[in-house]
């Protein structure tokens with residue numbers, strides 16, 4: 001496993017990290033065996049994946065609780081990232097969505113995130129969070145200036161409750177604002193070989209400011225692993241439903257593209273999963289690839305992606321294939 005410094009912080013994280021959204025279960029991902037989730041997280045740590053990502057909203061507290069149980073007796077061996085600002089305990093903020101009977105609001109006000117950090121610490125059974133992200137940025141009608149959010153985050157850092165500050169689902173404007181008021185070490189954004197929207201502005205801006213870019217949904221929620229067949233239909237209302245690449249006409253194209261990489265799989269003695277992870281890692285030395293997994297086999301498969309170094313011509317060919325979709 002390769003480790004890279006997170007932004008300018010004192011933290012060094014494995015380039016492949018483990019996401020626990022699916023581990024939270026609920027209607028997004030369906031029922032889980034928590035025992036299996038705990039074993040997967042613990043196995044990740046044993047195999048050198050030292051950054052585990054969660055959020056309060058993943059299973060409405062459940063993902064954080066499972067992570068808390070998994071890391072309790074090995075806290076010093078692992079970096080935990082969690083998030084603030086997506087809230088369902090009151091109705092303050094900008095309404096975002098309803099799920100599993102909960103109305104979720106965006107609210108990154110100082111008071112809201114002061115409550116959030118305490119609740120996350122309790123669920124995670126820890127007294128510090130390594131990287132603390134704002135999950136989504138404030139939106140109309142409940143706008144909160146980044147200066148206010150950052151003031152609270154910097155206080156948490158001074159108090160030792162968090163070790164580094166991250167922001168997720170940002171625009172270039174947000175990045176410029178965050179760095180005006182303190183040190184931003186990581187951004188977490190959607191990035192896969194078939195969704196390269198962030199390449200024009202966010203990725204270069206992160207690089208310019210020494211911010212680690214953490215790519216979420218790098219496997220397009222499993223589609224890029226080659227495990228889905230052309231007739232796959234996501235369950236209604238699940239995490240995959242309504243997503244661009246899961247629309248029948250797009251899914252067929254992605255499945256064909258991944259099938260067309262069999263020669264690359266033979267050349268590198270790897271799976272499509274390894275190819276797409278290695279491809280992301282080749283896009284910059286500030287990239288971290290955040291793969292979700294809830295089974296040990298998936299985790300072990302994803303880890304191997306960090307060991308593959310693709311030739312320049314193959315990187316270009318994969319990009320061209322994805323651009324042609």
Ligand SMILES: NC(=O)c1ccc[n+]([C@@H]2O[C@H](COP(=O)([O-])OP(=O)(O)OC[C@H]3O[C@@H](n4cnc5c(N)ncnc54)[C@H](OP(=O)(O)O)[C@@H]3O)[C@@H](O)[C@H]2O)c1
Nearest residue numbers: 019020021022216217218219220221222225291292298301
């Ligand atoms: N900041 C944000 O707004 C945001 C948004 C989305 C995600 N995230 C974070 O990013 C993490 C990763 O994103 P994601 O979970 O959306 O998508 P992902 O990492 O692209 O895909 C994860 C899913 O793909 C399947 N999978 C994983 N490894 C596999 C393998 N080797 N072979 C076959 N299937 C495999 C599993 O599906 P099954 O479990 O169904 O088998 C897994 O749950 C999340 O867990 C979360 O921590 C953050």
